[in-house]
Amino acid sequence: xxxxxxxxxxxxxxxxxxxxxxxxxxxxxxxxxxxxxxxxxxxxxxxxxxxxxxxxxxxxxxxxxxxxxxxxxxxxxxxxxxxxxxxxxxxxxxxxxxxxxxxxxxxxxxxxxxxxxxxxxxxxxxxxxxxxxxxxxxxxxxxxxxxxxxxxxxxxxxxxxxxxxxxxxxxxxxxxxxxxxxxxxxxxxxxxxxxxxxxxxxxxxxxxxxxxxxxxxxxxxxxxxxxxxxxxxxxxxxxxxxxxxxxxxxxxxxxxxxxxxxxxxxxxxxxxxxxxxxxxxxxxxxxxx
Amino acid sequence: xxxxxxxxxxxxxxxxxxxxxxxxxxxxxxxxxxxxxxxxxxxxxxxxxxxxxxxxxxxxxxxxxxxxxxxxxxxxxxxxxxxxxxxxxxxxxxxxxxxxxxxxxxxxxxxxxxxxxxxxxxxxxxxxxxxxxxxxxxxxxxxxxxxxxxxxxxxxxxxxxxxxxxxxxxxxxxxxxxxxxxxxxxxxxxxxxxxxxxxxxxxxxxxxxxxxxxxxxxxxxxxxxxxxxxxxxxxxxxxxxxxxxxxxxxxxxxxxxxxxxxxxxxxxxxxxxxxxxxxxxxxxxxxxx
Numbered sequence: 001x002x003x004x005x006x007x008x009x010x011x012x013x014x015x016x017x018x019x020x021x022x023x024x025x026x027x028x029x030x031x032x033x034x035x036x037x038x039x040x041x042x043x044x045x046x047x048x049x050x051x052x053x054x055x056x057x058x059x060x061x062x063x064x065x066x067x068x069x070x071x072x073x074x075x076x077x078x079x080x081x082x083x084x085x086x087x088x089x090x091x092x093x094x095x096x097x098x099x100x101x102x103x104x105x106x107x108x109x110x111x112x113x114x115x116x117x118x119x120x121x122x123x124x125x126x127x128x129x130x131x132x133x134x135x136x137x138x139x140x141x142x143x144x145x146x147x148x149x150x151x152x153x154x155x156x157x158x159x160x161x162x163x164x165x166x167x168x169x170x171x172x173x174x175x176x177x178x179x180x181x182x183x184x185x186x187x188x189x190x191x192x193x194x195x196x197x198x199x200x201x202x203x204x205x206x207x208x209x210x211x212x213x214x215x216x217x218x219x220x221x222x223x224x225x226x227x228x229x230x231x232x233x234x235x236x237x238x239x240x241x242x243x244x245x246x247x248x249x250x251x252x253x254x255x256x257x258x259x260x261x262x263x264x265x266x267x268x269x270x271x272x273x274x275x276x277x278x279x280x281x282x283x284x285x286x287x288x289x
Numbered sequence: 290x291x292x293x294x295x296x297x298x299x300x301x302x303x304x305x306x307x308x309x310x311x312x313x314x315x316x317x318x319x320x321x322x323x324x325x326x327x328x329x330x331x332x333x334x335x336x337x338x339x340x341x342x343x344x345x346x347x348x349x350x351x352x353x354x355x356x357x358x359x360x361x362x363x364x365x366x367x368x369x370x371x372x373x374x375x376x377x378x379x380x381x382x383x384x385x386x387x388x389x390x391x392x393x394x395x396x397x398x399x400x401x402x403x404x405x406x407x408x409x410x411x412x413x414x415x416x417x418x419x420x421x422x423x424x425x426x427x428x429x430x431x432x433x434x435x436x437x438x439x440x441x442x443x444x445x446x447x448x449x450x451x452x453x454x455x456x457x458x459x460x461x462x463x464x465x466x467x468x469x470x471x472x473x474x475x476x477x478x479x480x481x482x483x484x485x486x487x488x489x490x491x492x493x494x495x496x497x498x499x500x501x502x503x504x505x506x507x508x509x510x511x512x513x514x515x516x517x518x519x520x521x522x523x524x525x526x527x528x529x530x531x532x533x534x535x536x537x538x539x540x541x542x543x544x545x546x547x548x549x550x551x552x553x554x555x556x557x558x559x560x561x562x563x564x565x566x567x568x569x570x571x572x573x574x575x576x577x578x
Contacts, residue, residue, distance in 0.1 A: 124418075125415055125418035125419055125422060125424070126414055126415060126418055127418070128417075128418035128421045128422050129413075129414035129415055129416070129417035129418025129419075129421065130414055130418075131421070132417045132418065132420070132421040132458075132462060132466070133414060133417045133458045133462070134458065135414070158481045159481045159482065159483050161483070167469060169421075169422045169423065173421060173422070173469075176477075177421075180456060180462075180477055183479070183481040185476065185477070185478050185479070185481075185482040185483070185488060186476065186477050187474065187475065187476040187477075188465075188469055188474070188475050188476075189474050190472070190474070192447045192448045192472040192474075193448065193474040194448050194450070194474070199474060
């Protein structure tokens with residue numbers, strides 16, 4: 001048996017096309033263009049690439065993009081002042097601050113300064129609280145993308161046994177909340193879990209988000225399970241190359257056991273930006289009431 | 290083998306004595322008496338009893354109690370106005386609104402109107418978000434009491450397999466967050482879970498919070514496990530009596546299998562008020578900075 005490989009790129013492209021239609025309808029109905037402001041501080045090359053690609057996609061689907069590229073030396077006070085301006089700017093419906101921020105800036109203070117209704121990353125404490133208590137929330141993009149992939153495969157997830165490997169605020173914990181809201185029986189496992197292979201082996205749905213290359217082996221997987229691999233790990237370069245990107249799952253081994261599996265790259269990754277733009281349209285809808 | 294019965298009453302009494310000392314020290318250091326305001330709307334007999342007993346305990350350990358007993362017909366606007374006054378009253382450090390509220394009042398609107406730093410019930414969305422993201426929070430009293438009982442028995446809970454049966458915002462979900470923060474491997478099970486007995490049987494720690502009398506049978510329990518029974522269910526009265534109070538666990542059966550178990554009544558129940566008063570002192574500490 002060989003698992004069906006989930007084409008996250010194709011699925012995300014489909015979402016973006018649907019979103020383009022939704023944006024067009026929204027503009028027509030409300031005479032308003034949804035706008036996303038992206039703020040990046042400093043010159044981290046990866047961040048610059050992410051921000052550029054987010055801006056391009058934003059414009060492609062018909063929304064406005066506002067890029068704010070600030071010097072590495074920008075003070076926290078200046079950054080907070082920019083956020084306040086964006087919070088009250090009517091043309092901006094979503095605000096994303098690209099992480100990591102320089103070490104002299106307190107990430108949490110900045111993220112909590114974003115108006116919750118414009119917090120398209122879903123990292124604000126109020127959005128975390130809304131998600132945790134089953135209220136409508138802006139949900140972090142990566143787990144939201146994982147959930148959409150899972151629902152595209154299984155439809156109703158109720159009663160399925162889901163294991164989330166990793167307990168970060170950005171992926172693991174919100175992923176567990178989303179799966180619980182879908183009425184899965186949810187287990188959260190992590191570095192202190194005893195018998196991690198055994199816990200994984202019970203799962204109909206296995207979401208790996210620990211950031212350890214190829215940690216999940218083939219014999220950790222229940223035959224036929226759906227495996228969602230959130231990891232993006234760069235292996236050391238050999239022969240002067242760039243170093244291969246691999247997930248948290250040993251893909252070759254898992255392929256022989258799983259029912260469905262996301263590849264890395266090309267699985268969860270492309271979904272994240274689509275979910276960011278979904279959140280921006282959702283935020284615009286909420287803001288116009 | 291017969292399980293050790295956890296005496297929640299005795300444990301809570303110990304907490305209250307310790308808290309009395311802490312309150313005395315706090316008053317001496319800050320020349321300030323912590324104050325708890327309790328608001329009850331209408332004439333539900335059980336609510337009246339709870340509020341009276343909370344007020345008495347508050348005064349017993351040296352704090353001030355402010356009781357607000359409002360007419361059933363009180364409007365939501367009037368209740369919200371009272372909350373605003375209490376939010377800005379410097380002598381009030383904790384605010385508790387007794388549930389249930391009359392049907393013409395929106396519970397969620399009232400609970401979210403309480404200043405998060407005075408929200409000693411831990412039901413405000415900001416406290417739920419702080420708990421969900423591992424920040425310091427005012428935590429709901431019942432799960433906080435359960436956790437303290439568990440730590441009194443086991444000390445370090447890291448790596449233990451915990452199963453939380455029930456996913457309410459008041460008990461199940463915050464309980465799961467607390468156990469995860471203690472590095473348990475946490476599973477949340479509920480009405481849609483397949484093979485509930487089998488899931489329960491894997492747990493070193495089993496917290497039952499579903500509100501179904503004696504649902505958890507002896508053969509659902511792992512031999513030696515610690516069972517925390519949050520349920521308070523009144524059985525139909527026989528022979529004109531009042532009807533017996535039982536938990537979510539079949540106590541007699543469980544006694545023969547578990548390692549430790551809380552009785553109902555006298556287990557988790559008495560802990561809740563002690564945790565409420567702990568939260569009030571904690572809130573006072575935060576408010577004076």
